[in-house]
Amino acid sequence: MTPTAKQTRREQILSAAAELFARHGFHGVGIDDIGAAVGISGPALYRHFRSKDAMLGEMLTAISERLLDGGRARVDAAADPEAALRALVGWHVDFALDDPALITVQMRNLANLTDPDRRRVRALQRGYVEVWVRVVQDGVRGVDEPTARAAAHAVFGLINSTPHSAHLDREQMAALLTRMALASITSSGAPRTDQPA
Incomplete structure (x- = not known):
């Protein structure tokens, strides 16, 4: 994966997380919810963010x-x-x-x-x-x-x-x-x- 593609994926994750956090609150959203919103498994998010x-x-x-x-x-x-x-x-x-x-x-x-x-x-x-x-x-x-x-x-x-x-x-x-x-x-x-x- 090129750095540009990796950055794009990070931005996609952050955008999806922002929508979910705004709608359900930070504590009402799990890693699996964010992963599902961008089409990857929850645990796969840990390749991009530690938590x-x-x-x-x-x-x-x-x-x-x-x-x-x-x-x-x-x-x-x-x-x-x-x-x-x-x-x-x-x-x-x-x-x-x-x-x-x-x-x-x-x-x-x-x-x-x-x-x-x-x-x-x-x-x-x-x-x-x-x-x-x-x-x-x-x-x-x-x-x-x-x-x-x-x-x-x-x-x-x-x-x-x-x-x-x-x-x-x-x-x-x-x-x-x-x-x-x-x-x-x-x-x-x-x-x-x-x-x-």
């Missing part, structure tokens, strides 16, 4: 790395702070709509990670929040750091609700979430103290 815990750790670490790297890349490529904010919102909206199972697994299963994996995922998540905090402060006048942080977490809650709230088609839902997210972030701005209220 179900390792599978979850790789899954959530990869999600967090993907969000952080993608967010940074879009901000770095933006022409100005407003464009950076739109790009960051668009990135997170696309992620949530395209991978709702991963969003669900990420939200529900942090406590099921091993301690080293949990520390790694939390560090990556903090890094992603810091990208948002900087972009919100740069893109919205008069927002201090605590407000920017609160606004970022509020927008995560809005966008990450898509596994339950996506009742429109993909394009309409993306447009709605983008409008709502940008409106909520920009409304967090406060008038400057040197200007009349």
Whole structure:
């Protein structure tokens, strides 16, 4: 098996596991269930992952790395702070709509990670929040750091609700979430103290 084929198989396993974990919960899914979803025996999964815990750790670490790297890349490529904010919102909206199972697994299963994996995922998540905090402060006048942080977490809650709230088609839902997210972030701005209220 070539490295590319092996990587493809790992991705297939992780994708199937994410769907099952999202639907039945981490503890409600066995190795045999994941194997059956990808057409191999449960024990054959151990050629790819040492355990179900390792599978979850790789899954959530990869999600967090993907969000952080993608967010940074879009901000770095933006022409100005407003464009950076739109790009960051668009990135997170696309992620949530395209991978709702991963969003669900990420939200529900942090406590099921091993301690080293949990520390790694939390560090990556903090890094992603810091990208948002900087972009919100740069893109919205008069927002201090605590407000920017609160606004970022509020927008995560809005966008990450898509596994339950996506009742429109993909394009309409993306447009709605983008409008709502940008409106909520920009409304967090406060008038400057040197200007009349």
